[in-house]
Amino acid sequence: MTEEIIIAGFGGQGVLSMGKILAYAGLMEGKEVTWMPAYGPEQRGGTANVTVIVSDSPVSSPILSSYDTAIVLNQPSLEKFEPKVKPGGTLIYDGYGIPEPPTRKDIDVFRIDAMDAAAEMNLIKTFNMIVLGGLLKIHPVVGIESVLAALRKTLPERHHHLIPKNEEAIRKGMEIIKKL
Amino acid sequence: MTREEIIEKGQLVYKKPTLLNDTPMHYCPGCSHGVVHKLVSEVIEEMGMTDKTIAISPVGCAVFAYKYIDVDWQEAAHGRAPALASATKRLWPDRLVFTYQGDGDLACIGTAETIHALNRAENITIIFINNAIYGMTGGQMAPTTLLGMKTATCPYGREVKLHGYPLKITEIAATLDGTCYVTRQAVHTVAAINRAKKAIRKAFEYSMQGKGSNLVEIVSTCNSGWKMSPEKANKWMEENMFEFYHLGDLKDTGADK
Amino acid sequence: MADQEITLMKGNEAIAHAAIRCGCDGYFGYPITPQSEVLETLAEQKPWETTGMVVLQAESEVSSINMVYGGACTGKKVMTSSSSPGVSLMQEGISYMAGAELPALIVNVMRGGPGLGTIQPSQSDYFQACKGGGHGDYHLIVLAPASVQEMADFVDLAFTLAFRYRNPAMILADGAIGQMMEKVVLPPFKPRRTEEEIIKECPWATTGRIGGRKPNIITSLELRSEEMEVINLRIQAKYREIEAKEVRYEEFMLDDAEYAIVAFGSAARIAKKSIEIARAQGIKVGLLRPITLWPFPTNEVKALASRVKGILSLEINAGQMVEDIRLAVEGAVPVRHFGRLGGIIPDPDEVVEVLKSSF
Numbered sequence: 001m002t003e004e005i006i007i008a009g010f011g012g013q014g015v016l017s018m019g020k021i022l023a024y025a026g027l028m029e030g031k032e033v034t035w036m037p038a039y040g041p042e043q044r045g046g047t048a049n050v051t052v053i054v055s056d057s058p059v060s061s062p063i064l065s066s067y068d069t070a071i072v073l074n075q076p077s078l079e080k081f082e083p084k085v086k087p088g089g090t091l092i093y094d095g096y097g098i099p100e101p102p103t104r105k106d107i108d109v110f111r112i113d114a115m116d117a118a119a120e121m122n123l124i125k126t127f128n129m130i131v132l133g134g135l136l137k138i139h140p141v142v143g144i145e146s147v148l149a150a151l152r153k154t155l156p157e158r159h160h161h162l163i164p165k166n167e168e169a170i171r172k173g174m175e176i177i178k179k180l
Numbered sequence: 181m182t183r184e185e186i187i188e189k190g191q192l193v194y195k196k197p198t199l200l201n202d203t204p205m206h207y208c209p210g211c212s213h214g215v216v217h218k219l220v221s222e223v224i225e226e227m228g229m230t231d232k233t234i235a236i237s238p239v240g241c242a243v244f245a246y247k248y249i250d251v252d253w254q255e256a257a258h259g260r261a262p263a264l265a266s267a268t269k270r271l272w273p274d275r276l277v278f279t280y281q282g283d284g285d286l287a288c289i290g291t292a293e294t295i296h297a298l299n300r301a302e303n304i305t306i307i308f309i310n311n312a313i314y315g316m317t318g319g320q321m322a323p324t325t326l327l328g329m330k331t332a333t334c335p336y337g338r339e340v341k342l343h344g345y346p347l348k349i350t351e352i353a354a355t356l357d358g359t360c361y362v363t364r365q366a367v368h369t370v371a372a373i374n375r376a377k378k379a380i381r382k383a384f385e386y387s388m389q390g391k392g393s394n395l396v397e398i399v400s401t402c403n404s405g406w407k408m409s410p411e412k413a414n415k416w417m418e419e420n421m422f423e424f425y426h427l428g429d430l431k432d433t434g435a436d437k
Numbered sequence: 438m439a440d441q442e443i444t445l446m447k448g449n450e451a452i453a454h455a456a457i458r459c460g461c462d463g464y465f466g467y468p469i470t471p472q473s474e475v476l477e478t479l480a481e482q483k484p485w486e487t488t489g490m491v492v493l494q495a496e497s498e499v500s501s502i503n504m505v506y507g508g509a510c511t512g513k514k515v516m517t518s519s520s521s522p523g524v525s526l527m528q529e530g531i532s533y534m535a536g537a538e539l540p541a542l543i544v545n546v547m548r549g550g551p552g553l554g555t556i557q558p559s560q561s562d563y564f565q566a567c568k569g570g571g572h573g574d575y576h577l578i579v580l581a582p583a584s585v586q587e588m589a590d591f592v593d594l595a596f597t598l599a600f601r602y603r604n605p606a607m608i609l610a611d612g613a614i615g616q617m618m619e620k621v622v623l624p625p626f627k628p629r630r631t632e633e634e635i636i637k638e639c640p641w642a643t644t645g646r647i648g649g650r651k652p653n654i655i656t657s658l659e660l661r662s663e664e665m666e667v668i669n670l671r672i673q674a675k676y677r678e679i680e681a682k683e684v685r686y687e688e689f690m691l692d693d694a695e696y697a698i699v700a701f702g703s704a705a706r707i708a709k710k711s712i713e714i715a716r717a718q719g720i721k722v723g724l725l726r727p728i729t730l731w732p733f734p735t736n737e738v739k740a741l742a743s744r745v746k747g748i749l750s751l752e753i754n755a756g757q758m759v760e761d762i763r764l765a766v767e768g769a770v771p772v773r774h775f776g777r778l779g780g781i782i783p784d785p786d787e788v789v790e791v792l793k794s795s796f
Contacts, residue, residue, distance in 0.1 A: 020445075020618065027445045027620050035445070035618035039471060039556070061710035062617050062703070065786035232645040234511065246654045252643035254510040255656035256503065257533050263500040264507025268643075270491045271463050271513045272632075275645050293503070296496035 133173020210410025259290025557780025
């Protein structure tokens, strides 16, 4: 099994950290993982994307021409990565930042209104975990327990009390993702 | 009377420091380097640091200092001696680490290394020979060349419009929080030599006591570069160099630390 | 800290952790993207409180490399890291260290140039790393990691080679390897050598005249040409020995290959993906990955030329290593180059297209 994922959006949406949690969870399941960010000079704002590859065998290129799954969280990212989803692949998007939805018919398109849900739950910072929950619902690349373990491993101790909130967010994402 | 007989009878009044070896020096007769080499050697010996000294030589006339003083030496790239000394001292904190640099090396190409090593309070000493000229390359203008002074690259005399002002880097060093002892000395008379030796000793001791960085400037002559006899060069130094580069301690916070 | 630890980290972070673990005595560096995490990680880890390793942020790359020069003179395991423009500034110090025959490690996490260029990944410092870079006849031992694991592993290897031959070694990585996170098994802790051990192992070092030995002098200066030639000949003989003994490379799917890609570092990773794609389309292609860029696997590339119909040099530059490949191949088979410039990384599909159109 190899899952090649691109996660793209605005800087500050938690794109890189969502990728990191996913990669870390893969690591904890003994899988081979690669997390390759498109890095830029900006500290905040601007576009951000990260390629995450989770595989049972050694990962070759961290740079890819096409992806099994694209998670896009703003319009420019949709425009950039919709054409790069492999035929039969998956595209997940949040309707909040994407007024013009995807058009391809040869891929599975899912919508997750994570921004709205995060606002409703008053947990705006767990936005990216809602999206991650959506992904795990349709592609259980890693188990939810591994994600929670990854959070424990990567979050500083003083933030560990937030882990239940993150779990809540992941489960919310699993609930609200819907196929179009 | 043989040499041994004289020593036997207790008549030995002066002895070349053991650390200063018998290699003939390449310095011009009358040059201040020889005297300063002797002082440095004496102080290392008197402090009992012969086996614990690591010295850094510059690019310039003192590039071959390693041939004359029998301690371990690192020969640095032009201007970079304080960087070598910083790392060496941090890696070997119980060693006596000093650099020996000229004005071009220290106050021109190596200004950044000098200022930052001093300001980091590296526990080192910089011996700074200021003769206001590039000696080894044949007498070109230095950052410390006085206004009006003629050199190969300011043959009509240094002028502000063309060359800017001479740099008092020792005064700058004294303003840095990292420096402990900053002094300006000379070696043109016996009294001055004695004072200079005390200054070097104090600087070395402060550096071993971990009190911060130390800069000992020695205002020097370059009779070849200045195109004067050694005697005349000394006189010219007194009349001109000391006017601009005042002798004495600029800073000494060693007692407070 | 666990002795041997499996974790997820960036290549730059792996360099820092590996340095602490392999008994490095000192790191001297200056921030520059995309490698600043090396210094940041060291500062965060505070090894001066655990192993006693010195970590110092210098005022410039010029100063960093000369701190490394000073530390290396004393027989300590010292290193710096930077990215392309910073490594350009270091060339003088590197030449001095090669001339004075000093062991040290320089890490270059390459970005695109020339000039200030870009902060995106590139491999355009191959010439600088392998063909001198600074002045004089000299070589660095150059290792090219292709994974975060190799970033960690090559720190100790580079120090080992540097001390074995008293020659500076370089890890030539790029922004992709530096910035990406992968699984890495950190090496076990190795204690720093004691001062007594250093004095014994490095009798040439400027450690002070302990025991009243003769003064040690580290210099690259010798004004007498007859002597300077002797020194140069000795250094060249050392290089020949390194060329004979230290070539390292990896072969991938070459057994039945009709075409070969030669690529190092992240380009080699891309090549592996391209090979998967190409083989699925029936093109028999394999990879030779030089791990040491200097010494270059000249004999292996030459042998390859007798087995394949063509060689593609895949580099993230305008064509640098391709010159060494052509020298090795001596015209036996066509050698093509493909690369992207300015911080663009070629993607696996376009490499496959190039393979198809090149031969």
